[in-house]
Amino acid sequence: MKNFTVLIAVYVVFCDIFAESSPLIGNNVKPARMDEFPFIVSIQYFGKYPLKTDGHICGGTLISKNHVLTTDHCICGIDLRNLRIVLGSSDLRSSKIQSIIPTSKISYEHWAQKENVYASPCDDVSILEFYDEIKINPVEFNGNDSVGSKIMTAGWGNLNDGQRPSHMHRVSLKIMSNEQCSKKINKSLQKKIKMVDRYMCADADPWALSAPGDSGNPVFDAEKKLVAEPSRRHGNR
Numbered sequence: 210m211k212n213f214t215v216l217i218a219v220y221v222v223f224c225d226i227f228a229e230s231s232p233l234i235g236n237n238v239k240p241a242r243m244d245e246f247p248f249i250v251s252i253q254y255f256g257k258y259p260l261k262t263d264g265h266i267c268g269g270t271l272i273s274k275n276h277v278l279t280t281d282h283c284i285c286g287i288d289l290r291n292l293r294i295v296l297g298s299s300d301l302r303s304s305k306i307q308s309i310i311p312t313s314k315i316s317y318e319h320w321a322q323k324e325n326v327y328a329s330p331c332d333d334v335s336i337l338e339f340y341d342e343i344k345i346n347p348v349e350f351n352g353n354d355s356v357g358s359k360i361m362t363a364g365w366g367n368l369n370d371g372q373r374p375s376h377m378h379r380v381s382l383k384i385m386s387n388e389q390c391s392k393k394i395n396k397s398l399q400k401k402i403k404m405v406d407r408y409m410c411a412d413a414d415p416w417a418l419s420a421p422g423d424s425g426n427p428v429f430d431a432e433k434k435l436v437a438e439p440s441r442r443h444g445n446r
Contacts, residue, residue, distance in 0.1 A: 237380055237381055237413055237414065237417060238378060238379070238380045238417050239378065239379065240299075240376050240377070240378055240379075241299045241363050241376070241377040241378060241379045242299070243298070243299050243300065244298060244299060245299060245363075245377075245379070246299070246363050246377070246379070246429075246433070247271075247296070247297070247345050247346065248270055248271040248345065248346065248347055248348040248427070248433075249268060249269070249270060249271075249296075249363055249364060249377065249426070249427060250268070250269040250270070250271055250277055250294050250295060250296040251265045251268065251269075251294075251295040251296070251301060251364075251365055252265070252266055252267045252268065252269050252277075252279055252283060252284065252292060252293070252294060252295075252337075252425065253265050253266065253292070253293045253295050253308075254266045254287065254291055254292060254293075255291055255292075255293065256287070256288065256291035264373065265295075265301070265365050265373060265422055266283055266284075266422065267279055267280060267283035267284070267422065267424045267425035268364035268365065268366075268422075268423065268424070268425040268426035268427070269294065269337070269425050269427075270347075270348050270425075270427040270435065271296065271343075271345060271347045271348060272336070272347050272348060272350075272435075273347050274342040274343060274347065275338055275339055275340070275341075275342060276336050276337065276338055276339075276347075277294055277311070277336065277337045277339075278334065278335075278336055278425075278427075279334070279335055279336075279337065279425040280333050280334060280335070280424045280425040281316045281317070281318065281333050281334055281335040282333050282424070283424055283425055284314065284335060284337070285316075285335075289310070289311045289312070289313070289314060289337075290310065292310065292311055292337075293308045293309065293310060294308070294309045294310075294311055294337060294339065295307070295308050295309075296309075296343070296345060297345065299376060299377040300375060300376045300377070301365065301375045301376075302375050307343065309339045309341060309343070310339065311337040311338060311339050312338055312339050312340055313337075313338045314335055314336070314337050314338070315335065315336055315338075316334065316335040316336075317332040317333075317334045317335070318332060348427065348429065348433070348434070348435045349432075349433070349434045349435065350434060350435050351434055351435075352428075352429050352430035352432070352434035352435050352436035353430040353431075353432075353434070353436070354384060354409060354430075354436045354437070355384065356384050356385060356386045357383065357384060357385075358383070358384045358430060358431075359381060359382070359383055359384075359430070359431055360381075360382050360383070360384060360411060360428050360429065360430055360431075360436055361379055361380065361381050361382065361428070361429055361430075361431075362379070362380060362382065362423075362426050362427065362428045362429070363377050363378065363379035363380070363426060363427075364377060364378070364422065364423050364425075364426035365377055365378075365422055366378075366419060366420040366421060366422035366423030366426070367420035367421050367422055367423075368420070373422055380413060380417045381413070382411035382412060382413050382417070382428075383411060383412050383413075383414075384409065384410070384411055384412075385410050385411065385412050386410070387404035387405075387406075387408060387410055388404070389410070390404060390408075390410030390412075391403075391404045393412075409428075409436070409437055411428070
């Protein structure tokens with residue numbers, strides 16, 4: 210449990226990623242290659258309440274043989290018996306797919322209360338635990354998050370037509386400074402957004418916009434090392 214606690218404390222680094230966005234067009238957004246990102250999981254819901262739909266609801270990241278990192282708002286209030294951690298292939302229809310029922314959950318908010326540590330609304334992160342160790346290698350940490358670095362994110366969020374894909378899609382981004390990001394957002398939206406150190410800003414060319422089902426998708430560098438796990442991403446045209 211000590212290591213479990215450390216993971217939450219250390220990797221709640223970025224709570225939002227702002228992307229200069231347009232429709233998912235051009236060569237920037239494309240289907241992931243089969244088994245390209247084995248550490249990315251689909252978190253799925255099967256039940257009648259509180260959600261109105263079954264299947265994929267959020268992405269997640271395998272961070273150990275027994276733990277998955279995701280966003281708390283995706284699974285808050287849901288009976289873990291109605292959740293499935295689905296992994297093993299980029300295609301959710303593949304025969305390689307494994308489906309695991311999580312056995313416990315710890316959120317940053319609950320950990321912070323226990324440790325008497327401040328938790329902001331941005332700390333929207335949870336770790337799901339399960340008993341059975343799997344053979345898939347978890348993601349590596351300490352990705353390159355310096356300004357100008359190329360990063361990627363991938364998952365099963367809705368496509369342009371509003372449909373939820375069965376095959377994972379990926380998009381390439383480039384990290385920009387918070388100062389540059391603030392200027393772009395202010396110019397595009399005519400709205401000032403305060404950028405703090407906890408935020409990481411990324412730019413896509415051609416632009417890309419996250420969609421329902423993309424919360425919890427990992428952000429990683431060219432070496433597939435984890436950079437961030439976003440809770441919400443905002444796009445502007």
